[in-house]
Amino acid sequence: MKKPQLEKIIKELHHEAYFWSRQCCGFDDEQAKDILQHVYLKILEGTAKFDEKSKVKTWLFSVVRFTASEWRKKENNHIRMEDGFDIPENAAPIIAESHEELIQMLPLRQKEVLLLVFYHGLTLEKAAEVMEIGIGSTRTHYDRGKTNLKKLILKKQAHENAR
Missing domain, CATH: 1.10.10.10 (Winged helix-like DNA-binding domain superfamily/Winged helix DNA-binding domain)
Known part of the structure; x- marks a missing residue:
């Protein structure tokens, strides 16, 4: 997918992606914004590629979830099994x-x-x-x-x- 198409998708789904990012971050607005910024960079730099196997929204939410998960691991915010x-x-x-x-x-x-x-x-x-x-x-x-x-x-x- 070309960059102009990706930018259009990001603009169309930004509102929903922000709320999903916020929810993935425990409703921490600042962290959600940071994660969403990383997601957009991944998409625009080509690190996260849309393979067209699913809908765009599903793919974007997966990238947000994965990025938030990476962020949590870096911050050592693991959920205890007990x-x-x-x-x-x-x-x-x-x-x-x-x-x-x-x-x-x-x-x-x-x-x-x-x-x-x-x-x-x-x-x-x-x-x-x-x-x-x-x-x-x-x-x-x-x-x-x-x-x-x-x-x-x-x-x-x-x-x-x-x-």
């Missing part, structure tokens, strides 16, 4: 001001698939492509994520009603 996959029933009360904070409490893959499907309108198949995992794993993370998010919301509501 964090588990589910929200404990008797955990401390949930104190969160927004849905963004509740979503950030989910394990990484659950959070990613819910954000891709609910906020970016991708199908589970496209989300699986972006996340570079199988459709079965994507469905599992999607179902667990919805269940865990519901638990968090109910826990938050119970805490607010108890005040």
